[in-house]
Amino acid sequence: MAEEFRLRSVAVAVYGPAALFGLAEGSMLPVVALSAIDRGATTSVAALIGALLGIGSLIANIPAGILATRVGERKSMLVAAGVTAAGLVLCLLNVGAGQSALLVYGAGVLLIGAASAVYSLARQSYLTETVPLHMRARALSTLGGTMRVGLFLGPFAGAAAMQVWGQPGAYYLSLVAVLAAGIVVYRVPDLETTEEHRAAAAAITTWGMIRRKWRVYATLGVGILLLSGIRQTRQTVVPLWAAHLGLSPTVSSVIYGCAGAIDALVFYPAGKVMDRRGRRWVAVPCTFVLGVSFVLMPLAHGPVLLALVAMVMGLGNGLGSGIVMTLGADVSPTVGRPTHIGIWNELADVGSGLGPLLLAGVTALAGLGLGIVVSGLVGFAAAGALWAWIPRTVHRVRRVAERT
Structure with a gap:
């Protein structure tokens, strides 16, 4: 009963807003490039504007830790909701034409990316403080799972909204979801901290x-960087290989959706295993299965085989739901936790940026098939790094946290 009560006690505060933020992001992501092109962008410029989401997150990770330390996690989530709403309003504006419209739109996308970093850090820190260690992985895996559910449903809900209001409908839906998340966060209590704790945390610099x-x-962080690299790359390889096979966009979307469904189904069992057996029992299989799916993908010569490989990829990624947050929380200090999480998320975002670049570079030199295989080797490297450097048991996690 204590387990059930604990999970319910954070459901409204964390899981509800996470699902709403995921819905907002999933609704707008498919139309970012299209919106840029409608404002006069070339294909390359549209891709750059899409990359501003990741750039905004990279820029904001460290400041997000400072903000959460100064004003607290709940207020940081409120700030993130407000900044996201402002970014969406800029995305809806069509000021002038050509370059001016693109600058306004790009500024909106950048703000949304920065706000996502603030919200991600604040919700992770809030949940880490609230949930006891013996349930940490389940709580954080569920957090990652609810975000995945929102991202999975967002494109469908956005498509329905666009049937009524045209392309701006996706942004209208995102705006409503973000404002609803802000209202929910506004109604939840702040974490209880003493003045001494806040002063000690504020004294810790990045x-x-x-x-x-x-x-x-330099050890476990490298494993997280490698893991984030292959996870980000997986979002690209399925559509690319589908296009290489000459499959239609509709078939490619169905295959991607099947992988996403498998991804969203396994987050809670994975968290339960992490809590009971240790983090390595999930982190290593996650990265190894991802690596295997990449290596197998060039052997898929039709839609059925590609769907099977994509579902294996979804399984591997789903097993790792919440793993980056869980490991970051495990090695975080009690005082200065938001500062540490900001650095941790920066390592993950750097990996997310480098992974697709590796795929693009090898593909340009040696073809898509070899590019996918080399990207898969990153998964095996991540498995080795995480096997070597993750604390062996939950009890050792506690000892590491106490020492650091």
Whole structure:
């Protein structure tokens, strides 16, 4: 009963807004490039504007930790909701024509990316503080799962909205979802902290945290970077290989959706295994299965085989739901946790940026098939790094956290 009560106690505060933020993001993501092109962007410029989401997150990770330390996690989530809403309003504006319209739209996309970093850090820190260690992985895996559900439903809901209001309908839906998330967050209580705790946390600088925990960032952090790289790349390889096979966009979308459904089904069992057996029991299979799915993909010469490989990929990714957040929480200090999480998320975002670049570089030199295989080797490298550097048991996690 204590387990059920604990999970219910954070459902409204964290899981509800996470699903709404995921819905908002999933609704607008499919139309970002199209909206840029409608404002006069070339294909390359539209791709750059789409990349502003990731760039905004990279820029904001460290400031997000500072903000959460200064004003608290709940207020940080409210700030993120407000900034996201402002970014969506800019995306809806069509000021002038040509370059001016693109600049306004790009600024909106950048704001949304930055706000996502603030919200991600604040919700992770809030949940880590609220949930006891023996349920941490389940709680954070469920957090990742609810975000996935929102991202999965968002494109369908956005498509329905666009049937009524045209392309702006996707942004209208995103705006409503973000405002609803902000209302929910406004009604939840702040975390209880003392003045001494806040003062001690505020005294810890980013550079001070790096000096304090550099060994963790240089070992386990590298594993997280590699994991994030292959996870981000997986979003690209299925559509690319489908196009290589000459499949229609509709068939490609169905295959991608099947993988997403498998992805969204396994998050809670994975968290339960992590809590009971240790983090390595999920993190290593997650990365290994992802690596295997990449290596097998060039052997898929038709839609059925591609769908099977994509579902294996979805299984591997779903097993790792919440793993980056869980490991970041495990090695976080009690005082200065938001600062640490900001650095941790920066490592993950760097990996997310480098993974697709590796695929693009090898593909340009040696073809798509070899590019996918080389990207799969990143998964095997991540499995090795996580096997070597994840604390062996939950009890050792506690000892590591206490020492650092």
